[in-house]
Amino acid sequence: MTERVLIIGAGMAGLFTALALGASGRQVDILERDPPAPDGGADDAFETWNRRGVGHLRHSHAFLARLRKIIVDNHPALLDELKAAGVQELKFADGLNPIAKARYRARPEDAGLTVLTSRRTTLELVLRRYVERMANVTLHSGVNAAGLLGSLDGENRYVVRGLRLEDADGLREEEADLVVDAAGRMSQGFEWLAEAGVSTPEESEDAGILYYTRHYRLRPDQDAPERAAAPAAGDLGYIKYGLFPADNRCFSITLAVPEIEQTLRQAVLKPETFDRICSLLPGIARWTDVERSEPISKVFGMGDLKSRWRDTVVDGRPKALNLFFVGDGLVRTNPLYGRGCSFAAVEAHLLRDVLDAHRRPAARAIAYHDAVSAELRPYYDDMRTQDRSAIRRARNALDPAYRPRAKAKVLKSFGEDAVTIALRSDPDLIREFMRGFHMLEPSSAWLKRPANLAKVMGAWATPKSAKASLYPPRLGPDRSEMFGTLNLSATADAERLGLAA
Known part of the structure; x- marks a missing residue:
């Protein structure tokens, strides 16, 4: 029997979910509250496409190598269509600085570090049209998900059997075997569970x-x-x-x-x-x-950028059955790291694998939770640690009384005089670093390898005079210089916070 899946949202998360589950033979219906996509090409989409639920529609986007690998391995025809629409492939060598480029020798694995980049509207338009042509996928525009259909079972788990929908014809109920909430950061799925008496844990903090x-x-x-x-x-x-x-x-x-x-x-x-x-x-x-x-x-x-991690399984016990979350509704990340689309694509294909491997609803819920945690939690934790550090540094920069402690000075030196120098001069080390950046391995794995750490420590031990040519050029004006050029008060924020001397 073919399973029927209802997907809430036709953004990147919903489209990647449909791509994964539709290719597995399931009957997929995508429910999108916004009007249909424009009929024209990339420029028309950029100029006219109105996506109320996608606040970052016209912000910079790129598909990291991990996401591109998913496309290459599972949907090669989609890659061809993206490139035909003008989406660029930035190869590993394209990102090397002149010092590293002079020492670069190509390797076969470099192809796996290629990035796809374009306007978000172009990426989404091509992906949507590709998904809409899939034989067992139907996209319904102008349809709003208004609530879950389901009930609590004897173990206080909410068993989902469909959705309440609202469109131009009014309210109706639609039953399905599975519901996937891919509505992004505006998702109401967890609120619906709470209204049904099911509480779920959540971690959330400002990205700063x-x-x-x-x-x-x-x-x-x-x-x-x-x-x-x-x-x-x-x-x-x-x-x-x-x-x-x-x-x-x-x-x-x-x-x-x-x-x-x-x-x-x-x-x-x-x-x-x-x-x-x-x-x-x-x-x-x-x-x-x-x-x-x-x-x-x-x-x-x-604005309103937050890091957020939600769980639907607690202590090995599912909170809901036949309901899965993909995208920002489940894990929300700081766009600085460019991982939002990649997280969603990874989750979508993990869900496909879980559904193919398990039939029992509880086993599916647990397996999906475990897979997402294993694959994505290390990147999430690393991002959150870096965000907290950046928030502290930004505040300290405004405080005239701030004096860094010895540990802060050592860490700053390690970053500027060791890591930066080693990475600027060694394309092999850059290659190792980029594997973590592109989610092909844990972010910190490269520095834990003895040979790589030896290179970094060697750079740190080298006198500054001997490595002067390896420091990056000045990136831009300091804060006082920039504010002066822009005719802005460099002390107003410190005064507002009571930090002025």
């Missing part, structure tokens, strides 16, 4: 940062600048920045500002201020030069 993105297009007679010594991504403490090549001669720049930097947060939303900041960042300025490119969007802001 806000995002601002603007899109640009290269002028007809201009090409993208070649990689130079100044990187196109960096961290100045009071601001982080990154450039993302996109489809059809477009690219985007994202500026990430610590939540505590209120003055800069308010200013960066102005297009003229955004562009002025870009002109002061050596790795970005060559791209945004008015002779090379022109803006094609306003500045998009994104």
Whole structure:
């Protein structure tokens, strides 16, 4: 008997779930509250597509190597369609700085470190059209999930048998064997469980940062600048920045500002201020030069960023049966690490494997929980640790009385004088590091290998004078210089927080 699956949401998580489960032969219905996608191409989607439930629709996006591997291994025709639509493949060698590039020797495994990058609207449009053509998948637009159908069993587990739906014709009930909540951070699934008397544990904390993105297009007679010594991504403490090549001669720049930097947060939303900041960042300025490119969007802001981990199995006991969560509704991450889409794709394909391997609802719930925890929890914990550290650093930077302790000084030196130096000069070490970045192995695995650690410690032991040429160039102005150039008060936030001297 073919199982019927209802998926809430046709965002990235819902589409990857349909891709995985539809290919396994199940009957899949995707329920999307927004109108259908536009009929045109990539530019039409970028300019006109309205996705109320996707606040980051026009922020920078990339598919990490782990996600690309899922596509290559399971859906190669989709990769062809993405590239045909203009989605770029950035290869391992493309990201090497000039020092490492001069020492680079290609290896077969480098192909597995390729990134897919484009505007989010292009990625989602191509993925949606591909999924809609699958024989046993149907996407229903203008349909809102209004609640769960189900009841508590003798073990106080909520047994789901379908959904309450609302569309232009009113309310109705739809039964199914399985329900997948892929509604993203606006998901109501856990609230519905709570209303039914089922409590579930949740960890949540602020990411401590806000995002601002603007899109640009290269002028007809201009090409993208070649990689130079100044990187196109960096961290100045009071601001982080990154450039993302996109489809059809477009690219985007994202500026990430610590939540505590209120003055800069308010200013960066102005297009003229955004562009002025870009002109002061050596790795970005060559791209945004008015002779090379022109803006094609306003500045998009994104806040309320949280890290969140939810569980539907506690102490080996499922809280719900026949109900699964995929995407931000289950695990929500700081977009800084670019793992949201990858997490969702991994979860979707883990769910497929679990459903194929188990028939009993309780066994499926437990196996999915265990698989997600094993695969993704290490990346989540690492991200949360880094976010907490960044929040502390941002506050300390505003405090005139702050003096770093000895441990902080040692850790700073280890990062700047050891790790950074070793990675800038050794393409083999960069390759090892990138495997963790791309979720092909745990983030810290590379540094635990004796040979890699020896290289890092060797770089740390080398006198600064002997490695002077390996330090990265200045990434941009310091905080006082930037604020002065932008005519902003460099002390207003410290005064607001009572930190001013």
